[in-house]
Amino acid sequence: MANKTQYRQIPTSESQIKKRAKMNPLFRSEEITLCQMFIQPEAAYTSVSELGETGAVQFRDLNTEVNAFQRKFVSEVRRCDEMQRKIRYVEAELKKDGVKIRDCQEVPRAPNPREIIDLEAKLEKTENEIMELSQNAINLKTNYLELIELRHVLKKTQGFFYDENVISTEAMRNNMTQEDATGQGANQGRGRLGFIAGTIQRERVPAFERMLWRISRGNVFLRQAEMDETLEDPETGNTLYKTVFVAFFQGEELKNRIKKVCTGFHASLYPCPSANDEREEMLKGVLTRLEDLNMVLNQTQDHRSRVLHNVSKELPRWSIMVKKMKAIYHTMNLFNMDVTKKCLIGECWVPVLDLHKVQKALSDGSAAVGSTIPSFLNVIETNETKPTFNRTNKFTRGFQNLIDAYGVASYQEVNPALYTIITFPFLFGIMFGDLGHGFIMFAFGFWMVSGERKLGAKKSNNEIWNIFFGGRYIILLMGIFSMYTGFTYNDVFSKSMNIFGSKWRINYNESTIMSNPLLQLDPSSNDLMEGEIYPWGLDPIWQLGTNKIIFLNSYKMKLSIIFGVVHMIFGVCMSTVNHNFFRRRVYILLEFLPQIIFLVLLFAYMVFMMFFKWVLYNPKAIPPHSPGCAPSVLIMFINMMLFKKSPPLHGCNEYMFTDQELLQKIFVFIGLLCIPWMLLGKPLYIMCTRKNNNKVHNGHNGDVNQAMEMTPETPEELAPAAHSESHGHEEEPLSEIFIHQAIHTIEYVLSTVSHTASYLRLWALSLAHAQLSEVLWNMVLALGLKSDDPIKGPIMITIMFAAWACFTLAILVMMEGLSAFLHTLRLHWVEFMSKFYEGLGYVFQPFSFKLILDETDE
Amino acid sequence: MRFCGPKLSLCGLIISVWGIIQLLLMGVFYYIHSVALIEDLPIEEHYHTAEEFYAAADRAYRQNALNCWIAALIYVVTLAISTWQFYANQRASSVN
Numbered sequence: 001m002a003n004k005t006q007y008r009q010i011p012t013s014e015s016q017i018k019k020r021a022k023m024n025p026l027f028r029s030e031e032i033t034l035c036q037m038f039i040q041p042e043a044a045y046t047s048v049s050e051l052g053e054t055g056a057v058q059f060r061d062l063n064t065e066v067n068a069f070q071r072k073f074v075s076e077v078r079r080c081d082e083m084q085r086k087i088r089y090v091e092a093e094l095k096k097d098g099v100k101i102r103d104c105q106e107v108p109r110a111p112n113p114r115e116i117i118d119l120e121a122k123l124e125k126t127e128n129e130i131m132e133l134s135q136n137a138i139n140l141k142t143n144y145l146e147l148i149e150l151r152h153v154l155k156k157t158q159g160f161f162y163d164e165n166v167i168s169t170e171a172m173r174n175n176m177t178q179e180d181a182t183g184q185g186a187n188q189g190r191g192r193l194g195f196i197a198g199t200i201q202r203e204r205v206p207a208f209e210r211m212l213w214r215i216s217r218g219n220v221f222l223r224q225a226e227m228d229e230t231l232e233d234p235e236t237g238n239t240l241y242k243t244v245f246v247a248f249f250q251g252e253e254l255k256n257r258i259k260k261v262c263t264g265f266h267a268s269l270y271p272c273p274s275a276n277d278e279r280e281e282m283l284k285g286v287l288t289r290l291e292d293l294n295m296v297l298n299q300t301q302d303h304r305s306r307v308l309h310n311v312s313k314e315l316p317r318w319s320i321m322v323k324k325m326k327a328i329y330h331t332m333n334l335f336n337m338d339v340t341k342k343c344l345i346g347e348c349w350v351p352v353l354d355l356h357k358v359q360k361a362l363s364d365g366s367a368a369v370g371s372t373i374p375s376f377l378n379v380i381e382t383n384e385t386k387p388t389f390n391r392t393n394k395f396t397r398g399f400q401n402l403i404d405a406y407g408v409a410s411y412q413e414v415n416p417a418l419y420t421i422i423t424f425p426f427l428f429g430i431m432f433g434d435l436g437h438g439f440i441m442f443a444f445g446f447w448m449v450s451g452e453r454k455l456g457a458k459k460s461n462n463e464i465w466n467i468f469f470g471g472r473y474i475i476l477l478m479g480i481f482s483m484y485t486g487f488t489y490n491d492v493f494s495k496s497m498n499i500f501g502s503k504w505r506i507n508y509n510e511s512t513i514m515s516n517p518l519l520q521l522d523p524s525s526n527d528l529m530e531g532e533i534y535p536w537g538l539d540p541i542w543q544l545g546t547n548k549i550i551f552l553n554s555y556k557m558k559l560s561i562i563f564g565v566v567h568m569i570f571g572v573c574m575s576t577v578n579h580n581f582f583r584r585r586v587y588i589l590l591e592f593l594p595q596i597i598f599l600v601l602l603f604a605y606m607v608f609m610m611f612f613k614w615v616l617y618n619p620k621a622i623p624p625h626s627p628g629c630a631p632s633v634l635i636m637f638i639n640m641m642l643f644k645k646s647p648p649l650h651g652c653n654e655y656m657f658t659d660q661e662l663l664q665k666i667f668v669f670i671g672l673l674c675i676p677w678m679l680l681g682k683p684l685y686i687m688c689t690r691k692n693n694n695k696v697h698n699g700h701n702g703d704v705n706q707a708m709e710m711t712p713e714t715p716e717e718l719a720p721a722a723h724s725e726s727h728g729h730e731e732e733p734l735s736e737i738f739i740h741q742a743i744h745t746i747e748y749v750l751s752t753v754s755h756t757a758s759y760l761r762l763w764a765l766s767l768a769h770a771q772l773s774e775v776l777w778n779m780v781l782a783l784g785l786k787s788d789d790p791i792k793g794p795i796m797i798t799i800m801f802a803a804w805a806c807f808t809l810a811i812l813v814m815m816e817g818l819s820a821f822l823h824t825l826r827l828h829w830v831e832f833m834s835k836f837y838e839g840l841g842y843v844f845q846p847f848s849f850k851l852i853l854d855e856t857d858e
Numbered sequence: 859m860r861f862c863g864p865k866l867s868l869c870g871l872i873i874s875v876w877g878i879i880q881l882l883l884m885g886v887f888y889y890i891h892s893v894a895l896i897e898d899l900p901i902e903e904h905y906h907t908a909e910e911f912y913a914a915a916d917r918a919y920r921q922n923a924l925n926c927w928i929a930a931l932i933y934v935v936t937l938a939i940s941t942w943q944f945y946a947n948q949r950a951s952s953v954n
Contacts, residue, residue: 495894510908543894785898785922794928801929805873
């Protein structure tokens with residue numbers, strides 16, 4: 001019965017789903033419910049597989065107290081591990097042979113039980129085949145190596161024996177008859193001298209030599225020659241450098257000792273006949289055997305590469321299938337077994353919009369195994385904090401990541417990412433304002449966006465590239481906005497464009513111009529065209545002015561404060577959406593209202609005064625409104641806060657309008673009143689509601705009890721929920737609430753000042769950027785432009801342009817861009833989001849094959 | 859024949875394209891006596907008469923316009939070399 005009543009909550013009707021889907025998915029995280037699913041054991045595997053394909057469900061572990069080895073599907077997971085091991089082995093073999101593994105075009109589904117057995121058998125077979133092949137190859141190669149070494153030994157010893165003959169005959173000449181010149185004498189000599197031939201690794205030769213010298217007290221004669229051919233270790237595939245040696249000695253005793261040394265040094269000994277003819281014959285035999293072996297080796301290599309190529313086509317598919325399978329069993333390990341062992345019970349978080357997809361996946365899963373009893377899904381009420389899930393697309397993902405990097409939004413909290421899409425590139429543009437640099441950034445972003453399918457397909461391990469590519473839409477928008485602000489600042493690589501024609505005229509006569517290094521243009525005279533202003537942005541004449549920076553500083557500082565205050569007011573206003581949504585409407589009165597009043601009366605008033613000053617004073621007006629009389633807004637603001645006065649200049653007014661002083665005093669007074677309002681409002685309200693709540697609560701409990709007697713089924717679930725909710729509040733003592741609120745209030749009041757000042761970074765970075773680009777132009781590119789020589793000139797321009805271009809990219813676009821990006825990020829995280837964002841949620845991590853496969857790829 | 863790596867040739871390619879576009883435009887701006895570029899002219903700080911100054915400035919503007927266009931032509935050459943190297947590198951990498 002209870003199940004049935006809850007079942008109704010799933011929004012199955014089309015209109016309901018449409019209504020929910022219509023809400024902007026970025027506005028706040030999606031509604032998520034806790035569900036219980038009951039699955040028939042035989043349908044479990046296919047159902048979970050279907051769910052993995054949809055990727056809309058986050059399972060909760062119901063067996064937290066059970067360790068990984070005691071779970072139900074351990075043996076299946078082990079099987080998957082074993083298969084993965086085999087796949088890794090085959091992969092390693094493929095890599096060893098340099099066979100490329102092609103990505104598979106279509107991702108296969110998880111294998112069904114029959115396919116699993118097939119797959120396992122195939123993997124087993126492949127592994128055995130490859131193992132056998134490599135074992136055979138190793139054996140063959142060992143043989144081959146030995147033969148090669150023998151060949152070398154035979155060839156090299158030729159020389160040794162020849163030398164030996166000479167030596168021994170010379171030695172014999174002294175004490176033996178001189179009739180037999182070579183042949184017999186040598187034979188006799190050899191009869192007494194024994195020898196051992198073999199090969200040894202080259203790095204061991206010196207030690208080997210010394211050892212032989214020591215054990216024989218210098219009675220062993222060692223000849224050696226380096227092999228010019230490099231050999232390959234059959235087992236590891238490493239290259240080997242070896243040396244052929246022959247040790248001559250006298251006596252059986254010494255022979256044994258030498259043999260021991262040889263085994264100690266891992267020298268391989270080869271039988272080597274002493275007679276020349278025998279050696280030659282042996283060499284011939286070795287050569288023919290080598291040829292045969294070579295052929296066999298080639299054939300095995302061919303066979304091996306054929307097998308590997310066949311495997312390489314199948315391997316990615318298998319790998320994905322096994323990964324999916326393993327993920328399924330891991331998920332099934334999170335499930336609980338019903339007491340009767342008739343069904344598996346799983347708990348999961350599901351976005352409400354995806355409920356129908358999940359139900360379809362479950363029914364598909366049951367249908368796949370022909371199960372007669374359907375699996376079903378129950379929505380259950382819970383007080384636990386739900387995961388945060390923002391459905392993003394490729395455009396919004398980058399912006400959402402910026403926000404998530406600060407902290408994942410609390411469940412259903414207002415999501416700043418939506419506004420960040422515009423405010424982030426805009427604030428960035430204010431700092432990075434240059435049409436040229438903006439265009440470079442835009443071109444880079446556009447290239448990434450237009451080729452995103454191609455670029456995204458080749459997965460790169462370059463972390464920096466991945467960051468850029470992930471933020472391609474941010475870069476694109478940042479480029480566009482920088483171009484816009486650059487156009488407004490009239491800056492293209494620090495040069496101005498005179499598109500609409502400067503509205504200033506020079507009325508000085510020739511002699512004045514010739515005799516004065518600097519001249520001033522007076523806006524009150526007809527130097528400035530009457531009633532005309534440059535239609536958009538900065539008049540290009542400022543580029544030639546020496547007071548350009550002074551003018552721009554004042555302008556950009558005011559601009560930053562204006563944007564900052566607007567941004568912050570917007571942030572504070574967003575908190576009403578949260579208060580409203582979470583049914584804490586009273587906090588709009590207790591928190592939002594004093595906050596916004598404080599901000600508006602003090603800081604928005606300052607912004608208003610900036611505009612008012614711009615409007616009120618103009619160069620052609622008479623004294624109270626002439627430029628000289630305009631008061632500094634900053635000084636005025638400080639005086640307002642401190643109730644001070646500064647004496648005006650002669651003929652000017654201290655205030656811009658009548659009753660300004662009174663108005664300011666009222667504003668400051670109301671602003672100060674807001675502080676105790678913020679400080680005490682919320683704690684006092686909580687104190688009052690608790691007193692009332694206790695009374696109401698008792699009565700309410702009684703009601704429920706009465707109701708329960710009459711209709712026992714329905715409210716049973718409601719009662720504990722209400723209980724725990726009120727308990728949750730009571731756990732926090734009142735003193736702590738007061739302290740929290742005090743901290744919160746102090747933080748807010750101080751932050752209005754510090755955050756407003758913090759927005760000045762917009763001006764500071766914009767100034768730095770403009771100055772740096774001007775310096776770069778004057779120091780580098782101008783060098784090329786100023787050379788007078790008709791031959792040297794173009795070459796200088798070419799070289800200097802390349803240098804200037806590189807510096808522009810490295811310093812102005814990359815470095816300055818990064819710094820402006822970080823400052824923008826800070827303005828959003830600290831100055832904007834602190835006004836309303838909690839960020840205490842945890843992210844919704846659906847069980848999705850796509851995510852699992854992407855993760856393991858990296 | 860390859861003498862530039864793939865990265866160097868790509869860098870050369872980009873700078874050449876950028877150089878051609880910007881230097882062509884700058885040449886045009888010098889040609890039409892753009893005031894914004896007056897600080898980058900090879901002229902003296904001081905002249906005795908206005909006519910002298912105008913003459914010098916005119917000459918310098920023309921000279922610089924020409925210089926910029928010649929530099930753009932040099933970049934056409936480097937563009938050709940970098941393109942050739944770039945494709946040579948690509949072919950080499952696709953063969954391997």
